[in-house]
Amino acid sequence: MTTLPSKAGTKGVPRAARERQILAVATEEFGRNGYEATTVAAVAARVGVTKPLLHHYFGSKEELYLACLDPVGDGLLDAIRDAMAGHDATDAASTPLRVMGALFAALDGRREAWFVLYDGTLPPGSAAARRAAYYRGAVDDLAAIGTAELLQGAGAGDPLDADALKYAWRGLCTALVRWWANHPEQSPEAMTRRCARLFAASRAILAVDDENAQA
Secondary structure: OOOOOOOOOOOOOOHHHHHHHHHHHHHHHHHHHOOOOOOHHHHHHHHOOOHHHHHHHHOOHHHHHHHHHHHHHHHHHHHHHHHHHOOOHHHHHHHHHHHHHHHHHHHOOOHHHHHHHOOOOOOOOOHHHHHHHHHHHHHHHHHHHHHHHHHHHOOOOOHHHHHHHHHHHHHHHHHHHHHHHOOOOOOHHHHHHHHHHHHHHHHHHHHHHHHHHHO
16 A cells, blocks of 8 residues: 655645645545544645645545545546456456456555545535445446346346346455555556456356356
Protein backbone atom coordinates (compact mmCIF):
# COMPACT_ATOMS: atom_id res chain seq x y z
CA MET A 1 0.00 0.00 0.00
CA THR A 2 1.32 3.41 -0.91
CA THR A 3 2.11 5.62 2.07
CA LEU A 4 2.83 9.29 1.66
CA PRO A 5 5.06 11.18 4.09
CA SER A 6 3.35 12.28 7.29
CA LYS A 7 3.65 15.88 6.08
CA ALA A 8 4.03 16.35 2.37
CA GLY A 9 4.81 20.06 2.77
CA THR A 10 2.88 22.65 0.82
CA LYS A 11 4.55 26.04 1.37
CA GLY A 12 4.84 27.76 -1.99
CA VAL A 13 3.14 24.86 -3.78
CA PRO A 14 0.66 25.91 -6.52
CA ARG A 15 -2.97 25.34 -5.61
CA ALA A 16 -3.51 22.60 -8.21
CA ALA A 17 -0.52 20.63 -6.92
CA ARG A 18 -1.62 21.16 -3.32
CA GLU A 19 -5.09 19.88 -4.13
CA ARG A 20 -3.57 16.76 -5.69
CA GLN A 21 -1.56 16.20 -2.50
CA ILE A 22 -4.68 16.56 -0.38
CA LEU A 23 -6.69 14.17 -2.55
CA ALA A 24 -3.92 11.57 -2.57
CA VAL A 25 -3.68 11.62 1.23
CA ALA A 26 -7.46 11.76 1.72
CA THR A 27 -7.97 8.80 -0.64
CA GLU A 28 -5.49 6.78 1.38
CA GLU A 29 -7.09 7.80 4.68
CA PHE A 30 -10.64 7.02 3.53
CA GLY A 31 -9.58 3.73 1.96
CA ARG A 32 -7.48 2.61 4.91
CA ASN A 33 -9.65 3.79 7.82
CA GLY A 34 -13.14 4.18 6.33
CA TYR A 35 -15.27 7.28 6.08
CA GLU A 36 -16.47 7.20 9.67
CA ALA A 37 -12.99 7.05 11.23
CA THR A 38 -11.34 9.53 8.85
CA THR A 39 -11.12 13.15 9.98
CA VAL A 40 -10.39 16.30 8.02
CA ALA A 41 -7.92 17.25 10.74
CA ALA A 42 -5.91 14.05 10.19
CA VAL A 43 -5.78 14.62 6.43
CA ALA A 44 -4.70 18.25 6.91
CA ALA A 45 -2.01 17.24 9.38
CA ARG A 46 -0.55 14.66 7.02
CA VAL A 47 -0.44 17.07 4.11
CA GLY A 48 0.93 19.87 6.25
CA VAL A 49 -1.88 22.39 5.75
CA THR A 50 -4.35 23.90 8.17
CA LYS A 51 -7.81 22.45 8.62
CA PRO A 52 -9.45 25.75 7.54
CA LEU A 53 -7.40 25.73 4.32
CA LEU A 54 -8.53 22.19 3.52
CA HIS A 55 -12.14 23.20 4.15
CA HIS A 56 -11.60 26.22 1.90
CA TYR A 57 -10.45 23.96 -0.94
CA PHE A 58 -12.91 21.08 -0.57
CA GLY A 59 -15.65 22.10 1.83
CA SER A 60 -17.00 19.49 4.22
CA LYS A 61 -15.68 16.01 4.93
CA GLU A 62 -18.39 14.59 2.67
CA GLU A 63 -17.37 16.90 -0.17
CA LEU A 64 -13.76 15.83 0.30
CA TYR A 65 -14.81 12.19 0.14
CA LEU A 66 -16.76 12.82 -3.07
CA ALA A 67 -13.74 14.56 -4.59
CA CYS A 68 -11.76 11.38 -3.88
CA LEU A 69 -14.51 8.99 -4.95
CA ASP A 70 -15.26 10.33 -8.43
CA PRO A 71 -11.80 9.81 -9.95
CA VAL A 72 -11.56 6.40 -8.28
CA GLY A 73 -14.96 5.28 -9.58
CA ASP A 74 -14.44 6.71 -13.06
CA GLY A 75 -10.96 5.20 -13.32
CA LEU A 76 -12.10 1.72 -12.28
CA LEU A 77 -15.09 1.79 -14.65
CA ASP A 78 -12.88 2.88 -17.55
CA ALA A 79 -10.39 0.11 -16.77
CA ILE A 80 -13.08 -2.57 -16.62
CA ARG A 81 -14.79 -1.37 -19.81
CA ASP A 82 -11.50 -1.36 -21.71
CA ALA A 83 -10.67 -4.87 -20.48
CA MET A 84 -14.09 -6.21 -21.44
CA ALA A 85 -13.95 -4.58 -24.86
CA GLY A 86 -10.77 -6.48 -25.71
CA HIS A 87 -12.39 -9.81 -26.54
CA ASP A 88 -14.75 -11.31 -29.08
CA ALA A 89 -17.72 -13.57 -28.44
CA THR A 90 -15.57 -16.72 -28.48
CA ASP A 91 -13.09 -15.37 -25.94
CA ALA A 92 -15.28 -14.76 -22.87
CA ALA A 93 -13.25 -17.19 -20.74
CA SER A 94 -10.22 -14.88 -20.81
CA THR A 95 -12.19 -11.81 -19.71
CA PRO A 96 -11.89 -12.36 -15.91
CA LEU A 97 -8.10 -12.37 -16.06
CA ARG A 98 -8.02 -9.27 -18.27
CA VAL A 99 -10.36 -7.48 -15.88
CA MET A 100 -8.22 -8.38 -12.87
CA GLY A 101 -5.10 -7.20 -14.68
CA ALA A 102 -6.81 -3.93 -15.55
CA LEU A 103 -7.91 -3.41 -11.95
CA PHE A 104 -4.41 -4.02 -10.62
CA ALA A 105 -2.98 -1.56 -13.14
CA ALA A 106 -5.61 1.07 -12.28
CA LEU A 107 -4.94 0.69 -8.56
CA ASP A 108 -1.15 0.66 -8.80
CA GLY A 109 0.23 3.18 -6.32
CA ARG A 110 -3.14 3.61 -4.60
CA ARG A 111 -4.36 0.15 -3.67
CA GLU A 112 -6.49 1.49 -0.83
CA ALA A 113 -8.62 3.38 -3.38
CA TRP A 114 -10.72 0.25 -3.96
CA PHE A 115 -12.02 0.54 -0.40
CA VAL A 116 -13.06 4.16 -0.91
CA LEU A 117 -15.68 2.76 -3.26
CA TYR A 118 -16.53 -0.25 -1.08
CA ASP A 119 -16.86 1.57 2.24
CA GLY A 120 -19.38 0.16 4.68
CA THR A 121 -19.19 3.13 7.05
CA LEU A 122 -20.79 5.75 4.79
CA PRO A 123 -23.78 7.49 6.43
CA PRO A 124 -26.98 5.86 5.10
CA GLY A 125 -28.92 8.10 2.76
CA SER A 126 -26.09 10.60 2.41
CA ALA A 127 -24.83 12.01 -0.89
CA ALA A 128 -21.63 10.04 -0.31
CA ALA A 129 -23.52 6.76 0.11
CA ARG A 130 -25.67 7.42 -2.97
CA ARG A 131 -22.67 8.28 -5.13
CA ALA A 132 -20.71 5.24 -4.00
CA ALA A 133 -23.77 3.07 -4.64
CA TYR A 134 -23.97 4.47 -8.17
CA TYR A 135 -20.39 3.42 -8.90
CA ARG A 136 -20.80 0.01 -7.26
CA GLY A 137 -23.95 -0.52 -9.30
CA ALA A 138 -22.13 0.40 -12.51
CA VAL A 139 -19.35 -2.06 -11.66
CA ASP A 140 -21.96 -4.74 -10.89
CA ASP A 141 -23.68 -4.08 -14.22
CA LEU A 142 -20.42 -4.73 -16.05
CA ALA A 143 -19.81 -7.82 -13.92
CA ALA A 144 -23.29 -9.08 -14.79
CA ILE A 145 -22.51 -8.81 -18.49
CA GLY A 146 -19.19 -10.61 -18.08
CA THR A 147 -20.52 -13.41 -15.89
CA ALA A 148 -23.49 -14.01 -18.19
CA GLU A 149 -21.17 -14.34 -21.19
CA LEU A 150 -18.87 -16.64 -19.24
CA LEU A 151 -21.68 -18.97 -18.18
CA GLN A 152 -23.27 -18.97 -21.63
CA GLY A 153 -19.93 -20.03 -23.08
CA ALA A 154 -19.92 -22.93 -20.61
CA GLY A 155 -23.47 -23.93 -21.56
CA ALA A 156 -25.07 -22.60 -18.35
CA GLY A 157 -28.01 -20.31 -18.99
CA ASP A 158 -29.69 -19.95 -15.59
CA PRO A 159 -29.92 -16.19 -14.88
CA LEU A 160 -29.74 -16.84 -11.14
CA ASP A 161 -26.40 -18.58 -11.67
CA ALA A 162 -25.12 -15.43 -13.36
CA ASP A 163 -26.46 -13.27 -10.54
CA ALA A 164 -24.81 -15.43 -7.89
CA LEU A 165 -21.53 -15.43 -9.79
CA LYS A 166 -21.67 -11.63 -10.04
CA TYR A 167 -21.71 -11.32 -6.25
CA ALA A 168 -19.01 -13.95 -5.88
CA TRP A 169 -16.86 -12.03 -8.37
CA ARG A 170 -17.20 -8.81 -6.37
CA GLY A 171 -16.10 -10.62 -3.22
CA LEU A 172 -13.16 -12.21 -5.03
CA CYS A 173 -11.96 -8.86 -6.37
CA THR A 174 -12.18 -7.28 -2.92
CA ALA A 175 -10.34 -10.18 -1.29
CA LEU A 176 -7.53 -10.13 -3.86
CA VAL A 177 -7.09 -6.35 -3.61
CA ARG A 178 -7.01 -6.60 0.19
CA TRP A 179 -4.35 -9.33 -0.02
CA TRP A 180 -2.39 -7.19 -2.48
CA ALA A 181 -2.58 -4.17 -0.14
CA ASN A 182 -0.89 -6.31 2.52
CA HIS A 183 1.87 -7.37 0.11
CA PRO A 184 3.31 -4.11 -1.23
CA GLU A 185 6.17 -5.91 -2.94
CA GLN A 186 3.77 -7.49 -5.42
CA SER A 187 3.52 -5.59 -8.73
CA PRO A 188 0.34 -5.45 -10.85
CA GLU A 189 2.01 -7.81 -13.33
CA ALA A 190 2.91 -10.28 -10.58
CA MET A 191 -0.65 -10.18 -9.27
CA THR A 192 -2.06 -10.79 -12.74
CA ARG A 193 0.21 -13.83 -13.15
CA ARG A 194 -0.86 -15.04 -9.71
CA CYS A 195 -4.51 -14.77 -10.73
CA ALA A 196 -3.79 -16.72 -13.90
CA ARG A 197 -2.33 -19.54 -11.80
CA LEU A 198 -5.21 -19.45 -9.32
CA PHE A 199 -7.85 -19.42 -12.06
CA ALA A 200 -6.14 -22.33 -13.84
CA ALA A 201 -5.91 -24.31 -10.61
CA SER A 202 -9.58 -23.62 -9.84
CA ARG A 203 -10.63 -24.85 -13.27
CA ALA A 204 -8.58 -28.01 -12.83
CA ILE A 205 -10.03 -28.71 -9.38
CA LEU A 206 -13.59 -28.12 -10.55
CA ALA A 207 -13.04 -30.35 -13.57
CA VAL A 208 -11.89 -33.20 -11.32
CA ASP A 209 -14.89 -32.72 -9.03
CA ASP A 210 -17.21 -32.81 -12.04
CA GLU A 211 -15.63 -36.03 -13.31
CA ASN A 212 -15.99 -37.61 -9.87
CA ALA A 213 -19.63 -36.58 -9.68
CA GLN A 214 -20.34 -38.20 -13.03
CA ALA A 215 -18.46 -41.41 -12.21
